[in-house]
Amino acid sequence: MPLVPCRACGHSVDTSAQACPGCGATNPGRKLSKQQSDFVVLLIQLIVGVGLLFVAGNWAWNQIGPIVKAQLSKPAQ
Numbered sequence: 001m002p003l004v005p006c007r008a009c010g011h012s013v014d015t016s017a018q019a020c021p022g023c024g025a026t027n028p029g030r031k032l033s034k035q036q037s038d039f040v041v042l043l044i045q046l047i048v049g050v051g052l053l054f055v056a057g058n059w060a061w062n063q064i065g066p067i068v069k070a071q072l073s074k075p076a077q
């Protein structure tokens with residue numbers, strides 16, 4: 001069983017340990033706590049979402065933009 005330093009107190013704990021024997025922190029073998037990893041996942045989803053939105057918006061503008069410009073440049077009837 002590999003030992004890693006606890007993320008909270010540095011005490012050597014088993015990676016599979018549920019709680020640190022030194023300080024009682026949960027999942028001491030994990031680099032990130034559940035909350036932190038949830039936040040990272042949320043952040044990645046946000047970045048990917050905004051990226052997709054940007055690409056989709058850019059694509060839509062390239063498709064619709066020339067039509068809109070053509071409509072606008074038409075002389076009013």
Ligand SMILES: [Zn+2]
Nearest residue numbers: 006009020023
């Ligand atoms: Zn600890």
